[in-house]
Amino acid sequence: MAAVNPGFGKELKKYGAFHFNACYNCGNCTAVCSLSTEEDSFPREMLRFSVLGMKEDIKSSLKPWLCYYCGECSTHCPQTANPGELMMSLRRWLTSEYDWTKLSGLLYRSLPLTISAFILTAIVVLGFSIYEKFNLETIMHFGHNFELLAIVLVFVLILLPNIIRMWWFIILKPKIKAPLSKYFAGIWELILHMFTQKRALDCDDNRFRWFEHFILVLGYLGLLFTTVFLDWFSSEKLFIIVFGYVVSIIVFIVTIDFVSDRIKKNNEINKFSQPSDWLFVIWLFFMGITAFSVRLFIDTGLIEKNIWLYLLHLIILAQWALIIVPFGKWPHFLYRSFAMYFAKIKS
Numbered sequence: 001m002a003a004v005n006p007g008f009g010k011e012l013k014k015y016g017a018f019h020f021n022a023c024y025n026c027g028n029c030t031a032v033c034s035l036s037t038e039e040d041s042f043p044r045e046m047l048r049f050s051v052l053g054m055k056e057d058i059k060s061s062l063k064p065w066l067c068y069y070c071g072e073c074s075t076h077c078p079q080t081a082n083p084g085e086l087m088m089s090l091r092r093w094l095t096s097e098y099d100w101t102k103l104s105g106l107l108y109r110s111l112p113l114t115i116s117a118f119i120l121t122a123i124v125v126l127g128f129s130i131y132e133k134f135n136l137e138t139i140m141h142f143g144h145n146f147e148l149l150a151i152v153l154v155f156v157l158i159l160l161p162n163i164i165r166m167w168w169f170i171i172l173k174p175k176i177k178a179p180l181s182k183y184f185a186g187i188w189e190l191i192l193h194m195f196t197q198k199r200a201l202d203c204d205d206n207r208f209r210w211f212e213h214f215i216l217v218l219g220y221l222g223l224l225f226t227t228v229f230l231d232w233f234s235s236e237k238l239f240i241i242v243f244g245y246v247v248s249i250i251v252f253i254v255t256i257d258f259v260s261d262r263i264k265k266n267n268e269i270n271k272f273s274q275p276s277d278w279l280f281v282i283w284l285f286f287m288g289i290t291a292f293s294v295r296l297f298i299d300t301g302l303i304e305k306n307i308w309l310y311l312l313h314l315i316i317l318a319q320w321a322l323i324i325v326p327f328g329k330w331p332h333f334l335y336r337s338f339a340m341y342f343a344k345i346k347s
C-alpha cells in the first residue's frame with residue numbers, strides 16, 4: 001500500500017504550490033487539459049497524490065513533466081486550487097529529488113541561500129581577475145576554457161547522475177521491464193522533444209509561446225556553440241562574427257518578452273513566478289546582452305578600456321553555468337525531454 005504523508009503539503013508549499021488542499025476532486029481540470037489522455041490522466045490525480053502526500057507515487061510518475069503549463073486547468077477550477085501551479089511546483093520538487101547533491105532543493109527553498117551563491121560566485125571571479133591583475137587577454141582565455149570545462153563537468157558530475165536517478169525512480173524501482181530495443185527506438189523521441197518541445201503545440205492557444213520557446217532554444221544553443229566551439233570573441237571570420245550577433249540578439253530579445261510577461265502577469269502561467277523562474281529568464285537575458293556587447297566592444301576597439309564589461313559577462317556566465325544550469329530551472333528542459341523518452345520506453 002502506498003505511504004500517505006499529510007505533512008507533504010507543507011513541504012510542497014516551499015516549492016511554490018498553494019491552495020491545492022481546496023481541491024474537491026471534481027475532475028474539471030483533467031477534463032479541460034488538452035494533454036491529458038485516458039492512459040495519462042492529469043492533473044487531478046496529482047492533486048490527490050499531493051494532498052495525501054504520496055511522495056513515492058509522485059516520484060515514479062512522469063505526469064508532472066507531461067504538463068506544459070498552459071494554465072487552462074487553473075482557469076477552470078471552481079475551487080481556485082490552481083492545479084497548473086501545483087504541477088509546476090511538483091516539477092521543482094522532482095528536480096530536487098532527482099538531484100543527488102540535494103543543492104537544488106536547498107536553493108529552491110531558500111532565496112537568501114540562492115543570493116549568497118550568486119554573490120560568492122561573483123567574488124570568486126573578481127578575486128581571480130585581481131590575481132591576474134586584470135589582464136584582459138588572460139581572463140578572456142580563462143573564460144573560454146571555463147565554458148568548455150563547466151559544460152563537461154556539470155554534465156558528467158551532476159546532470160548525468162541525476163538523469164540516472166530519474167530513470168531509477170521511473171523505470172527500475174517500479175520494476176518496469178522494457179527490452180533494450182525500446183531504449184534505442186526511443187532515442188529519436190528524446191532528440192525531437194529536446195529540440196522542438198513539440199508536445200506543447202497540443203496545448204490550446206499555445207502556438208506563439210511555443211514558437212518563442214523554439215527560437216529561444218535555437219538561439220541559446222547557437223550562442224553556446226558559437227562562443228564555446230567557434231571561439232566567437234577571438235574569431236576574425238565574418239560568418240562567425242555575424243552568426244554570434246544574430247543568436248545573441250535572439251536570446252535577449254525573446255527573453256525581454258518573457259520577463260515583460262512575468263512582470264505584467266497577463267496570463268495564468270505568469271501569475272505566480274518563483275525566484276527560480278525570474279532568475280532563469282533574467283540571467284538568460286543578461287547572457288545574451290552582455291555577450292552581444294562584449295563582441296561589439298571588441299569590434300569597435302573599446303574592450304581594452306572597458307574590461308569591466310567582460311568581467312560582468314564572465315560573472316553572469318559563471319553564475320549561469322554553476323548555479324542555474326545544474327541546480328535551477330535549466331534542468332527542467334532536460335528532464336522534460338527524458339520524460340518523453342521514458343514514456344516511450346514504458347509504453
Ligand code: SF4
Nearest residue numbers: 023024026027029077
Ligand atoms: S483542482 Fe479544481 S478542477 Fe481539479 S479536481 Fe480539484 S477542484 Fe476540480
Ligand code: SF4
Nearest residue numbers: 033067069070071073
Ligand atoms: S497547465 Fe495545461 S497542460 Fe498542465 S495540467 Fe493544466 S491544462 Fe494540462
